[in-house]
Amino acid sequence: MKNILVTGGSGFIGSNFVRLCLEKVPACRLINLDKLTYAGNPGNLLDVADDFRYRFVHGDICDASLVGQLFQEEKIDTVIHFAAESHVDRSIEGPAEFIQTNIVGTFTLLEAARKAWKLDNNEKSVTGDDEAVTESSPRFLHVSTDEVYGSLGETGLFEETTPYDPRSPYSASKASSDHLVSAYYHTYGLPILMTNCSNNYGPFQFPEKLIPLIINNALNSKDLPVYGDGKNVRDWLYVVDHCTAIIKVLQNGKVGETYNVGGNSEKQNIEVVQTICDILDEKVAPLESGEVRRSLIKFVKDRAGHDRRYAIDASKLKNELGWEPSVDFNDGIRMTIDWYLDNTEWISAVIDGSYQDYYDKLYGER
Numbered sequence: 001m002k003n004i005l006v007t008g009g010s011g012f013i014g015s016n017f018v019r020l021c022l023e024k025v026p027a028c029r030l031i032n033l034d035k036l037t038y039a040g041n042p043g044n045l046l047d048v049a050d051d052f053r054y055r056f057v058h059g060d061i062c063d064a065s066l067v068g069q070l071f072q073e074e075k076i077d078t079v080i081h082f083a084a085e086s087h088v089d090r091s092i093e094g095p096a097e098f099i100q101t102n103i104v105g106t107f108t109l110l111e112a113a114r115k116a117w118k119l120d121n122n123e124k125s126v127t128g129d130d131e132a133v134t135e136s137s138p139r140f141l142h143v144s145t146d147e148v149y150g151s152l153g154e155t156g157l158f159e160e161t162t163p164y165d166p167r168s169p170y171s172a173s174k175a176s177s178d179h180l181v182s183a184y185y186h187t188y189g190l191p192i193l194m195t196n197c198s199n200n201y202g203p204f205q206f207p208e209k210l211i212p213l214i215i216n217n218a219l220n221s222k223d224l225p226v227y228g229d230g231k232n233v234r235d236w237l238y239v240v241d242h243c244t245a246i247i248k249v250l251q252n253g254k255v256g257e258t259y260n261v262g263g264n265s266e267k268q269n270i271e272v273v274q275t276i277c278d279i280l281d282e283k284v285a286p287l288e289s290g291e292v293r294r295s296l297i298k299f300v301k302d303r304a305g306h307d308r309r310y311a312i313d314a315s316k317l318k319n320e321l322g323w324e325p326s327v328d329f330n331d332g333i334r335m336t337i338d339w340y341l342d343n344t345e346w347i348s349a350v351i352d353g354s355y356q357d358y359y360d361k362l363y364g365e366r
């Protein structure tokens with residue numbers, strides 16, 4: 001039985017992960033520590049709230065005493081660290097929360113793991129030697145992003161060895177947390193694993209991110225804002241594929257290693273937006289104006305420091321652990337649109353803010 005601390009399990013990827021992990025890994029207990037910021041939605045996990053293997057803890061990863069207490073009380077042997085401030089535009093408006101949660105929060109978790117797993121200074125310094133690590137050994141899996149590598153030109157792919165070159169406060173804070181995680185491996189022998197993943201899409205994504213924003217606006221005849229010339233490229237990955245990659249890395253990854261995770265699915269933002277418009281024109285009632293939904297597209301002033309192109313080389317994960325994405329973009333985007341069409345209650349609750357009431361319904365007043 002693994003006792004897994006999942007941080008940020010009420011967010012987009014975390015909630016998809018909790019659901020998948022409970023399904024695929026029967027011998028696990030999951031403790032979801034989440035602060036429930038605007039991005040955390042207890043309604044994302046209504047279907048597993050009563051599972052006896054699942055416990056929700058409302059709290060902040062920066063709270064060292066709470067985190068330390070959880071490690072002791074739940075005998076945590078595995079950490080899957082998702083919790084973060086994750087939206088680039090918000091990091092440009094106000095970086096402070098990003099520094100606090102993404103850097104200080106990660107540091108707090110690393111310290112708690114180091115203490116709980118009794119790794120004292122240098123005693124178990126590995127520097128490339130992980131002989132002592134066994135299948136039952138603890139693991140700290142840090143979930144990170146390809147944005148730490150900066151921006152690509154027309155060609156080339158990010159590899160695990162690509163030098164870090166973050167450009168936004170978000171990516172800089174994630175890069176900083178990655179360096180701390182790596183330092184705890186080299187200095188203290190903390191059994192870490194790291195994944196750097198491309199852009200995710202799928203069910204339960206907060207509608208400030210491109211795909212759910214466009215779906216929601218296009219359904220409601222609102223403008224569809226596209227930054228700059230719309231030709232920025234992202235490598236899109238269906239969220240459940242990201243979660244299967246995390247389980248694979250957790251179970252079979254080599255301690256101390258980083259694995260890039262990508263979808264082999266490069267698309268310009270404008271292509272993504274046009275695809276959503278066309279699928280919605282096909283599936284739902286036309287706009288009142290009679291025009292196609294592409295007519296709602298509005299090019300807006302580019303985001304400051306907007307990286308031009310991201311693309312991932314995920315061959316290490318494929319060659320060493322046998323993982324490949326199973327959902328291609330054409331299928332994944334249709335599945336995602338269908339999910340938003342079938343879950344209008346979820347999206348309305350997020351838009352009107354009532355999603356935060358799910359907490360009281362599930363766990364009583366805060």
Ligand SMILES: NC(=O)c1ccc[n+]([C@@H]2O[C@H](COP(=O)([O-])OP(=O)(O)OC[C@H]3O[C@@H](n4cnc5c(N)ncnc54)[C@H](O)[C@@H]3O)[C@@H](O)[C@H]2O)c1
Nearest residue numbers: 008010011012013035036037039040060061083084086200
């Ligand atoms: N979304 C992507 O495309 C993508 C791609 C690669 C990597 N990632 C990484 O994956 C992780 C999850 O991303 P996401 O899109 O699900 O994010 P999200 O914003 O949807 O969810 C973040 C979750 O963390 C929680 N949280 C925030 N601050 C916290 C704190 N101080 N203490 C406890 N909980 C806190 C929030 O309440 C929320 O539930 C992040 O680390 C992100 O950097 C995301």
